Amino acid sequence: MVGEESPAADPSQDYSIVARGLLKSFGRLRVLNDLSVRIPRGTTYCLLGPNGSGKTTFIRAVAGLLRLDGGYLSVLGEPVHTVDRVYPRIGYMTQHKALYPDLTLRENMEFYAGLYGIEGGERDERISELLEMVDLADHIDRITGDLSGGMYQRLSLACTLIHDPDLLLLDEPTVGVDPILREAFWRFFDGLAEGGATILITTHLMDEAERCKTVGYMRGGRMLAEGSPEELKRLAGLRPILRLWVKDPRASASSLAAEGLPVEVVGGVLQVRIEDTRRLKEILERVEPSDLRLVEPSLAAAFLRLSEGGSR
Ligand SMILES: Nc1ncnc2c1ncn2[C@@H]1O[C@H](COP(=O)(O)OP(=O)(O)OP(=O)(O)O)[C@@H](O)[C@H]1O
Ligand SMILES: [Mg+2]
Numbered sequence: 001m002v003g004e005e006s007p008a009a010d011p012s013q014d015y016s017i018v019a020r021g022l023l024k025s026f027g028r029l030r031v032l033n034d035l036s037v038r039i040p041r042g043t044t045y046c047l048l049g050p051n052g053s054g055k056t057t058f059i060r061a062v063a064g065l066l067r068l069d070g071g072y073l074s075v076l077g078e079p080v081h082t083v084d085r086v087y088p089r090i091g092y093m094t095q096h097k098a099l100y101p102d103l104t105l106r107e108n109m110e111f112y113a114g115l116y117g118i119e120g121g122e123r124d125e126r127i128s129e130l131l132e133m134v135d136l137a138d139h140i141d142r143i144t145g146d147l148s149g150g151m152y153q154r155l156s157l158a159c160t161l162i163h164d165p166d167l168l169l170l171d172e173p174t175v176g177v178d179p180i181l182r183e184a185f186w187r188f189f190d191g192l193a194e195g196g197a198t199i200l201i202t203t204h205l206m207d208e209a210e211r212c213k214t215v216g217y218m219r220g221g222r223m224l225a226e227g228s229p230e231e232l233k234r235l236a237g238l239r240p241i242l243r244l245w246v247k248d249p250r251a252s253a254s255s256l257a258a259e260g261l262p263v264e265v266v267g268g269v270l271q272v273r274i275e276d277t278r279r280l281k282e283i284l285e286r287v288e289p290s291d292l293r294l295v296e297p298s299l300a301a302a303f304l305r306l307s308e309g310g311s312r
Helices: 055-062 080-086 105-115 121-134 148-159 180-196 231-233 249-257 278-287 299-307
Strands: 015-026 029-041 044-048 069-075 090-093 167-171 199-201 214-219 222-228 241-245 263-266 269-273 292-294
Touching: 015 199, 015 249, 029 055, 029 069, 029 199, 029 214, 029 222, 044 055, 044 180, 055 069, 055 167, 055 199, 069 231, 090 148, 105 121, 105 148, 105 214, 121 148, 148 167, 148 180, 148 292, 180 199, 214 231, 222 231, 231 299, 241 278, 249 263, 249 278
Parallel strands: 044 199, 044 214, 090 167, 167 199
Antiparallel strands: 015 029, 015 069, 214 222, 241 269, 241 292, 263 269
16 A cells, blocks of 8 residues: 555655655556655755656655555655645645746745745745746746746746745756756755755756766656666766777777777777776877877766667
């Protein structure tokens, strides 16, 4: 049964989210398929995965908005069926539009503040501070429905943060947000995590995923791989590539291949996959390059590698 197990059965107090073997189907479509994940307090955790892999469904389950078919889930130490006890400590920014289009920015924020019992001077101060943070202070009396896509996202984030939540569930919060503000958001998220908040975020942007402490890669409703961005790249079998500019790339390639090194020549440049950094000196001495560059593997490459050959 969902959430029947006592949270004391595991050290869930150290974790904001503990999920074990979650199951959820919509009709015949199995969307969460034995999903397990633990998210410690005070961290930034990024859920990655192809469209339809179950990320939003998982977040909705964490927010207590979905009846699971099975598995165990606790949120902020509370089994999910009593998640309303910790609801005031959760902030959920949905993937879809959730604000009132006919209200002004101020009114939407006041509505959210009201839901959490934030009133009076404290409320007004918080609204100004947050609108400043998302660079919308000058638009406070505009109608929400008139905002541009990126501005709308920024207002949604401000509303989500109104009650200073301990657990932030952010479903693609930076879609349409320009790069400068995205950077500001991320610095803000890092600050919140340092202050002890837990940030669970989904994105399809790899540079954002790279910024998270842990990345969980979902596919077909289960966790396929999890780790720091660096660990994930290793898991996908990716290593840095050393690009070497040499006089005779083919001859140098043969010489290194004879030593068992993984080499190829791409566009007239010799490339060596660095499996063992202790061999760097030997490589350089052998081919004496006129120039070189070490190219780090990208998380995007790891994501593509992990996606290969599987159904969604
Ligand atoms: N209420 C629902 N009724 C029926 N099917 C649903 C419902 N909610 C989600 N699904 C289906 O469940 C699957 C997973 O959806 P989900 O929104 O969790 O994916 P996602 O990983 O968030 O994808 P994206 O990256 O596109 O946001 C999809 O096939 C979706 O159509
Ligand atoms: Mg989604």
